[in-house]
Amino acid sequence: MERRVMSDTVFERLPQEATAPPSPTNPPRRSVAWKFVAALLGGIPAVITFGVLAGVAYWGYQHDWTLPKFSAMNGEVPKGKEDWCAEHGVPESVCVECDTDLMPKPEPVGWCKQFGVHECPLCHPEVAQTATPPVPTKADFARAERAVTFTDRPENNRKCQMHRRRVQFVSKEAADKVGIEVEPVWTVPVTESVAGNGEAGYDQTRIARLSARLPGSVWKVFKQQGEPVKAGDLLALIDAADVGKAKAELLQAFASLQLKTQSFASISSSGGAVAEARVREAEAAVREAEIRLDAARQSLVNLGMPLGGDLQKRTPAQLEAGVRFLGLSPEVVKTLDSVRASTNLLPLVAPMEGVIVSRDVVAGEVVDSSKLLFTVADARRMWVTLDLRLEDAKLVALGQTVRFRPDGGTEASGKITWVSTEADPKTRTVKLRASVENAAGRLRANTFGAGQVVLREETEAVVVPTEAVQWEGCCHVVFVRDKDYLKDGSPKVFHVRTVRLGAKDGKNTEIIAGVVPGELVVTKGSTALRAELLKNNLGEGCTCGK
Incomplete structure (x- = not known):
């Protein structure tokens, strides 16, 4: 009985479940096959779409369909379906590199052995991109010769062929859009020098x-520090006992000479009453007295107190008055107390014209020969000592101009008077000395500064902005604008020109040969032209001679 009831119960539930309506919370169950068919039918539209697109693309490929260019979208009609030179970046119909008949290249003039450039405009003015060919003068050749032979210069590769290339733009506007700017080649004074740190000091x-x-x-002290003096000016008086002794010896020698001279005269006039030996002894005594007087006189001269005139013509009183204030000028003697003033006064005088740069003495101070009392210097001419690198020292020579600018001061110039024959063992630098005029007194001793040794000066050197010079792997080049660049219908071309470099000052670079004044070279944008020039050589390195 229980089994039957359970079957009835199950039988009755099945119809209820089958007839229950589907709902979001109770979705109908689907078989795997039904789901596969549904997915297949749902993808038919996408497959049809891709198939149609593929068919259109294939048909367009077979009929040479192409996308419109940017110029066509802007209303510009292209001249031909393949009118573009990918190598040179301009329409092929106007490319002067591909069709040289559009702008024939001049006949090559070759390598200039004298100055080391291709197509030298000094030797061949016809290659210059100027309105009229330049006329180089003897001075131009002399300037270039001096510059190229002065020292080792960066060299160019003789086999390089980049100078035969030209960089072209579609239009002037296209060049302007890239940022191309030009500046003229001009002449300015140029100084080539080597630099070194230095110090100013007194001329020793x-x-x-x-x-x-x-x-x-x-x-007594008469002069102060900073006062100008002339040779012989009295600086100070020293009371030295040895001065009095030297003066006393002079007076004694003078008195002895007078006495012995009188004795010799008396003996000589005796008329033979005195023996000949006695006469010779008297004569010898006179000679000894003269020597003693000369020695005493020289002792005073050595002390800076010369006694002029013939002493033997003076009386003892005159000589004593003369040696009392020996070495002092009448003006100074007038300032002294004739009664209390010592006769032991030793004058200290200036030996030269100059300025007292130091004074270390006061009245009453006890001094000796080891103590420095005054320093007198003539600052109208000074010494400047520079330290140069070993590689720069080989370029300097006696007589070359040195320009020295002390820290915070004005520039002074002079000539080299000495170059050391050895290098400093610690710094490996070489010292040189220059004598510098300092009449205005602006250069001060013991000041540091920067110096330059002028190696070469040119009043009219050819220069270009440094940013105009490019290295293309073989040679230094600049890009020269074509002389007909601004004419309507003329190709917008920049010529590649090999140049020989000279002196540099950071902003400008001297061009020994390769361009002439009046030509226009690319400054801003020259790097872009170099990249355009070398884009076909990427990965090949230098292609000189190819």
């Missing part, structure tokens, strides 16, 4: 360091 042949010749005490 024009400086005097003064001390007392004898020990003593300073009696």
Whole structure:
């Protein structure tokens, strides 16, 4: 009985489940086959779409369909379906590199052995891109010759063929859009030099360091530091006992000479009453007295107190008055107390014209010959000592101009008077010395600064902006604008020109040969032209000679 009831129950539930309506929470069950068929039918539209597109693409390919160019979308009609030179970046119909008849290249003039460039406009003015061919002068050739032979210059490869290339733009507007700017080649004064750090100091042949010749005490000081002096000006008086002794020896020698001279005269006039030996002894005594007087006189000269005139013609009183204030000028003697003033005064005088740059003495100070009292220097001419690198020192020579600018000061110039024959063992630099005029006194001793040794000066050197010069792997080149660039219908061409470089100052570069004044070279944008020039050589390195 239970089994039957259970079957009835199950039988009754099945119809209820089958007839229940589907709902979002109770979706109908689908078989795997039904799902596969549904997916297949749903993808038919996409397959049809892709098939149609593929068919259209194939049909267009068979009939040479192409997408419209940017110029056509802007209303410009292309001249031909293949009118474009991919190698040179311009329409093939106007490409002067592909069709040289559009702009024939001049006959090559070859390599200039003298200046190391291709197509030298100095030797062949017809290659210059100027309105009228230039006329080089002897001065132009002399300038270039001086520059190229002065020192080692960067060299160009003789086999390089890049100078035969030309860079072309579709139009002037296209070149302007790239950022091409040009500047003229011009002439300016150029100085080629080597630099070094240096120091200014006094000319050691024009400086005097003064001390007392004898020990003593300073009696009076007449000059102060910074005062100008002339040769012979009195700086100070030293009271030295040895001066008094030297003066006393002079007076004693003078008195002895007078006495012995009188004795010799008396003996000589005796008329033979005195023996000949006695006469010779008297004569010898006179000679000894003269020598002693000369020695005493020289002692005073050595102390800076010369006694002029013939002493033997003076009386003892005259000689004593003369040696009392020996070495002092009448003006100074007038300032002294004739009663209290010492006769031991030793004058300290300036030996040269100059300025007292140091004074280390006061009145009453006890001094000796080891103490420096005054320093007098003639600052109208100074010494400048520079330290140069070894590789630069080989370029300098005696007589070359040196320009020195001290820190915070004005420039001074002079000539090299000495170049060291050895290098500093620590810094590996070579010293040189220049004598510099300093009449205005603007250059001060013991000041540091930067110096330049002028190696070469040109008043009219050919220069271009440094940014105009490019290295293309073989040679230094500039891009010269064609002389007919601005004419209507003329190709917008820039010529590749090999140049020989000279001096540089950071902003400008001297061109020894390769361009002439009046030509226009590319400055801003020259890097882009170099890239255009070399784009077909990527990965090949230098293609010189190919």
